[in-house]
Amino acid sequence: MDVSGGHLLGDSVITTKIDAVINWGREASLWPFVFGTACCAIEFMATAASRYDISRFGAEVLRFSPRHADLLVVAGTVSYKQAPILKQIYDQMPEPKWVIAVGACASSGGFYDNYTTLQGIDEIVPVDIYVAGCPPRPEAILDAIIGIQKQLKKEPTLQLRSNLEFKGKLDG
Amino acid sequence: MDRAESMDRLLERFKKSFLSQMIGGTPLLMAHPDELREMIVYLKEKMGYPLLLDITAIDNLLSAHPPASRFEIVYLFRESEFGYVIGVKCPVSDAQEGVESIIDLYGAADWLEREVWDQYGIAFRGHPMLKRILNHEEFVGHPLRKDYEITKGQYCTKTQDLQDEMKPLLEARGLDEERDHLMILNLGPSHPASHGTIRTLVALDGEKIVAGAGEIGYLHRGFEKSCENHTYNQIIPYTDRLNYCSALMNNIAFAKTVEEMIGIELPERGVYIRVLLAELSRVIDHLVCLAAGLLDMGGQTNYWYLFNPRNDAYDFLSKLTGARLTNSYMRIGGMAYDLYEGWESDLDAVLGKVDKGVAESLQMIEHNRIFQDRLLGVSPVSAQKAIDFGFTGPNLRASGVPYDMRFAAPYYHYDTFDFDMVVGSVGDTYDRLMVRFEEILQSLKIIRQVIKRMPDGAVCVADHAVTLPPKSSVYTSIEGMMNQFKLIYEGVKVPKGEYYGAFEAANGELGFYIVSDGSGTPYKVKVRAPSFVHMAAYPKIIEGYQVGDAILTLGSLNIIAGEMDR
Incomplete structure (x- = not known):
């Protein structure tokens, strides 16, 4: 039996908006690049493991090459020494791309208000969603992924994203 | 020979130094700068302290009763039965002049001395690669000195190529990157198998690693x-x-x-x-x-x-x-x-x-x-x-x-x-x-x-x-x-x-x-x-x-x- 419903539709045509179709696909196939540096990365591992199961949201294809990824998950403290590397990875990712700052350190430097810690990754790269917590629970990380899905649904696919105007501290 | 007796012998031999105590009675040898290195040699060879635990320094700038020299260097050792710890403390009169390296005695001293240099600016004479380890190369100053303001961050714009470490390693092994067709491969700090933020640079002959250099400090959080x-x-x-x-x-x-x-x-x-x-x-x-x-x-x-x-x-x-x-x-x-x-x-x-x-x-x-x-x-x-x-x-x-x-x-x-x-x-x-x-x-x-x-x-x-x-x-x-x-x-x-x-x-x-x-x-x-x-x-x-x-x-x-x- 054909369960796809194709026998009902036959050769009929569905009209929709191109944004709706493309974003429908994007929403369920986010490929994260995990820039995991510290404690938050351990909680991201838990998010990916079977209990919390990130694949329920279509984001389980973790890529370790920025060229393959469209979602940058910065999980952990980013020091000044690390900052140029983060920027390089962000620059290597093709558009469209989204960024999640996981946890207090990535969002604002957290309680490391000192000589070595970048006071939030938004000094270097544009951030779409900030996740509170030190570290956030896996549910909070999943919530951020759902947040990205909601956000990208509203974005026009044929226009350049506004983050291209972003000027970070390391942009020349 | 029991512990007290061998300590007496040590003190007899190093006349300019004396014995003090940490809280709780852990012995702390106050070494005279002239006798420091010899004393560490003696500790290792005669008294059986094979494990170097740590090297650090103290900046006495804000101390209520500052001693004559601003910096003091502290070594911690563990004895061969592992139950006892001994400390060695020595004033450093000139940080630029520093103290003599003990890298030839203890392998662990290599990075520990680099850290003291990075954080306090105390030099180690005879250390082959005395450069920063936790902070980036563009960093100016030494953050753990008491006159370094805690919130004074410094942007880093580029990463090191680590060739300064790799070249001497290859030379010491009689190898040359071009001649021997070696491949230099960089692993990390953002690498799936680098477990966080560890960077290793390796020289490969085929699949075999012939030399490696590590770089850390990417998660230094002060x-x-x-x-x-x-x-x-x-x-x-x-x-x-x-x-x-x-x-x-x-x-x-x-x-x-x-x-x-x-x-x-x-x-x-x-x-x-x-x-x-x-x-x-x-x-x-x-x-x-x-x-x-x-x-x-x-x-x-x-x-x-x-x-x-x-x-x-x-x-x-x-x-x-x-x-x-x-x-x-x-x-x-x-x-x-x-x-x-x-x-x-x-x-x-x-x-x-x-x-x-x-x-x-x-x-x-x-x-x-x-x-x-x-x-x-x-x-x-x-x-x-x-x-x-x-x-x-x-x-x-x-x-x-x-x-x-x-x-x-x-x-x-x-x-x-x-x-x-x-x-x-x-x-x-x-x-x-x-x-x-x-x-x-x-x-x-x-x-x-x-x-x-x-x-x-x-x-x-x-x-x-x-x-x-x-x-x-x-x-x-x-x-x-x-x-x-x-x-x-x-x-x-x-x-x-x-x-x-x-x-x-x-x-x-x-x-x-x-x-x-x-x-x-x-x-x-x-x-x-x-x-x-x-x-x-x-x-x-x-x-x-x-x-x-x-x-x-x-x-x-x-x-x-x-x-x-x-």
Whole structure:
């Protein structure tokens, strides 16, 4: 039996908006690049493991090459020494791309208000969603992924994203 | 010859130096600069102190009674039976001039001296590669000097190519990149198998690694500088984030060190709760190490089998402390609150699941040909080498050295529990992983004994100069309110002096060297981090093996960046 419903539709045509179709696909196939540096990365591992199961949201294809990824998950403290590397990875990712700052350190430097810690990754790269917590629970990380899905649904696919105007501290 | 007698001989020989004491009686040799190096040679060769624990410095700029020289350098050694520690302290009159390097005596000194140079600007004469290690190359100044402002950050714009380290390594081996068709491969700091933020540069001949150089500091978060600006109890959350795979253990180690400085002892129930949580943390830490290490090998099923019981342990911890990973449950003089009702059955269920997960994982790998072929004989570290590198914990025991602080210098009634020390034979990657498997089982054994023996009573010391009084007395009595006020604003007062406290953490000897000026904020804190010295040895032990082996070796050393870079 054909369960796809194709026998009902036959050769009929569905009209929709191109944004709706493309974003429908994007929403369920986010490929994260995990820039995991510290404690938050351990909680991201838990998010990916079977209990919390990130694949329920279509984001389980973790890529370790920025060229393959469209979602940058910065999980952990980013020091000044690390900052140029983060920027390089962000620059290597093709558009469209989204960024999640996981946890207090990535969002604002957290309680490391000192000589070595970048006071939030938004000094270097544009951030779409900030996740509170030190570290956030896996549910909070999943919530951020759902947040990205909601956000990208509203974005026009044929226009350049506004983050291209972003000027970070390391942009020349 | 007993310890006192050999100390007398040492003092007879080094006439310009004298013997002092840390809090609690640990001997501290006040070396005269002229005699420093010779004294260290004597300690190593004549008195049997083969393990260099740590090198650090003290900046006396803000000291109430500053000595003649602004900087002092401190060495900590452990003797060959591992039970005793000795400190050597020496004034440094000119930081640029510095002191003589001891890199030829102790392998571990290499990176430790670089760190002192980076953080304090004290030079080491004769060190072949004295350059920054934790801070980036564009950094100006030395952050742990008292006149460096804590919030003064400095942007870094580019990364190093590490050729300054690779070139001499190749030259020393008679190799040339062009002539011998070597390939230089960069691994990390953002690499799937780099476990966080570790960077290694290797020179390859075919698939074989002929030379390696490591770079760390990408997760340097200024722990030690932050400590100098917070009261003792405020430091507890920072300790969580040293080895974040076993956060509670760092809490306990720090609280225990400070309590020993003050000279207070916890009530029995408090002690047993600490043993219980320390061992549970050890289990969690080893589970993460094994799960990630086996995942690197392609054994992904193990990852699910080992990570799920860890999640159950986190459920228990979040029910107890309110947080999964970074618990901040300990306080100086006790802990935030007592165990909840019904903890035994919850914990028992967790232990059963860990048992099952470990058994299932072992069933898959123990007699698995692929597992053995990939691990047996890979990157072995001999006992002598391991001690020279400064290894401690499972990595040292894997090499066949029976050093476990729970046996060598038992604390918290460890001498009364029935459990075995797990020792490997050749110190290869296989041993390092299997020691951890067995240690999980031994820790479960201890936890089960603790559950049976858990006494009733208080968990905190009753001294309200140390622990917070109950809220009822804060709101109703002037004395209670004053206690609360003083503890929160000024912190727990710790007697003036210095102290080195050590703890058998999941990765090895986790030590805190604390200098107190008598106030509620430490004058200086230095962490003796096991991962730091393990990482220093890593580029050396992967030489001669393949890239794929090196990835597994890194996993088996269980290097945790938070603890390594602090």
